[in-house]
Each structure stands twice: as C-alpha cells, then as structure tokens.
Amino acid sequence: MIPQLATVRYRRPDGRPLRLYIPILPVLLVLAPLLLPAGLVACVIFRVDPVGALRGAGRLLWALPGTRFEIEDGRTAFLVSVR
Amino acid sequence: MNEQRRQILEMLAEGKITADEAERLINALERERLDSAPGAAPRSKPRPRYLRVVMAAADGTGGDGASRLNIRVPIQLLRAGVRLTSLIPPQALTRINAELDKSGVPIDLAQLKPQHLDDLIEHLDELTVDVDDADTKLQVFCE
Incomplete structure (x- = not known):
C-alpha cells in the first residue's frame, strides 16, 4: 500500500506544539521532476543500476505505512508517523 | 488420483510444463487439501508485522521529566532495506572490506547475500x- 500521509509533530521545550501533515503522493509528484534526474545522475556517478535503484526505492516507499518514530524527553517531544 | 493431479501430470507428459512446475503445482494442491480438510490443525500464530523498540527512562538527572x-x-520495510544491499557496487564492497580488515574486523561483505539477510529478518519474530x-526499561520485540 502506498503511504498517504506523514505526520510530523514537534513539541518545543516551552510547550508550543508544531504539527505538519504531509500528503506523500502529491509531494512526490511535485518533486518528481527534480528527484528523478537527481537519482539518475547519482546512479551514473555511483555506478548503480538505475532500474534496480528505482525498484528498491519503490519497495521502500511501499513498505513505509505503519512506521512510527516517537521520542519524548522531558517537555520536548518529536513524532514522525506514516500511514 | 484426483482430477486436478491427473491434469497436472497430463500437462507434464505433453511438455506444457516442466517437472519443477509440476512439482510446485502438486505441492500447492497438497497444501490446499490439508488446509481445507475438516479437523485440520489450526494455523500457526499470525506473522508479526512490526518490529517495536520501546524505552522508558525515569528522570535520574534532576531534569524536567x-x-x-x-x-x-514494519518488517516489510526492513526487508526492503535489506534488498537494497544488492545495489552496492562491487568496487564499493571491496573498499568497505579493505577498511573493515584494516580496523581488525575481517568480514567479507561480498559473502553476505540478500538471501541470508532475508532469512535473518524472517526469524526476527522470535526476537x-x-x-x-x-531507572530504565527497554524492550525490543515483534508484534
């Protein structure tokens, strides 16, 4: 399943929260004209098979839903969640 | 001999499928038969989908919490990450091996196949x- 939404939450030490909701697919589509050539150049430089790299990146992206990273230290907290 | 098994053997005799394919099909039929048999043993516990790391530490420093x-x-993410290792170019592996050797860790990463790492991830559910x-409690487990 392709990830749909990434949520980033950050609570600053003074208690003020910051929330970011990132729709992954639209962001990827917008950034595709930059990401694809950059990836291709990187593959050529590092002599990596571009098709394999694309497949690997796709697999990583597809496996992302359900990932959650949450860290809390005193009044500071940081959360990244992908669904 | 049931009808499906006979069809598989006929396809093999006619050369439509190879012996390996016939064996796979017959094994699949066997599995299906065992699964659908009344009174069959219940399925084993569901495969875990996530690797969890949970840590809780009390404030032992006199700080604010x-x-x-x-x-x-997701285990699937670990698996996808492991498969990326197959993209490492051979010259990079050689350099990594040389550096590891220099640091006193004589491990040949070229011998580490994605299949081995896949097997490792496969058995993480028992971890x-x-x-x-x-002051601290740490748990690593699969769920």
Whole structure:
C-alpha cells in the first residue's frame, strides 16, 4: 500500500506544539521532476543500476505505512508517523 | 488420483510444463487439501508485522521529566532495506572490506547475500530483548 500521509509533530521545550501533515503522493509528484534526474545522475556517478535503484526505492516507499518514530524527553517531544 | 493431479501430470507428459512446475503445482494442491480438510490443525500464530523498540527512562538527572522512546518499524520495510544491499557496487564492497580488515574486523561483505539477510529478518519474530535497569526499561520485540 502506498503511504498517504506523514505526520510530523514537534513539541518545543516551552510547550508550543508544531504539527505538519504531509500528503506523500502529491509531494512526490511535485518533486518528481527534480528527484528523478537527481537519482539518475547519482546512479551514473555511483555506478548503480538505475532500474534496480528505482525498484528498491519503490519497495521502500511501499513498505513505509505503519512506521512510527516517537521520542519524548522531558517537555520536548518529536513524532514522525506514516500511514 | 484426483482430477486436478491427473491434469497436472497430463500437462507434464505433453511438455506444457516442466517437472519443477509440476512439482510446485502438486505441492500447492497438497497444501490446499490439508488446509481445507475438516479437523485440520489450526494455523500457526499470525506473522508479526512490526518490529517495536520501546524505552522508558525515569528522570535520574534532576531534569524536567522522564524520557520515552517508541519506535515501530514494519518488517516489510526492513526487508526492503535489506534488498537494497544488492545495489552496492562491487568496487564499493571491496573498499568497505579493505577498511573493515584494516580496523581488525575481517568480514567479507561480498559473502553476505540478500538471501541470508532475508532469512535473518524472517526469524526476527522470535526476537525479544528486555533490559530492566533501576531507572530504565527497554524492550525490543515483534508484534
């Protein structure tokens, strides 16, 4: 399943929260004209098979839903969640 | 001999499928028969989908609160990450091996195939790590 939404939450030490909701697919589509050539150049430089790299990146992206990273230290907290 | 098995053997005799394919098909039929048999043994427990790391630490420093860590990583993500190792170019592996050797870790990464790492991830479901300290509790497990 392709990830749909990434949520980033950050609570600053003074208690003020910051929330970011990132729709992954639209962001990827917008950034595709930059990401694809950059990836291709990187593959050529590092002599990596571009098709394999694309497949690997796709697999990583597809496996992302359900990932959650949450860290809390005193009044500071940081959360990244992908669904 | 049931009808499906006979069809598979006929396809093999006619050369439509190879012996390996016939064996796979017959095995699949066997599995299907065992699964659908009445009174069949219940299926084993569901495969875990996530690797969890949970840590809770009391505030032992006189600071302003306790620390907590909660990480949930899909096993599928670990598997996808492991498969990326097959993209490492051979010249990079040679350099890594040389550096590891220089540091006193004589491990040949070229011998580490994605299949081996895949097997490792496959058996992660049996992993449980519990660390209990006076102020800190750490758990690593699959769910």
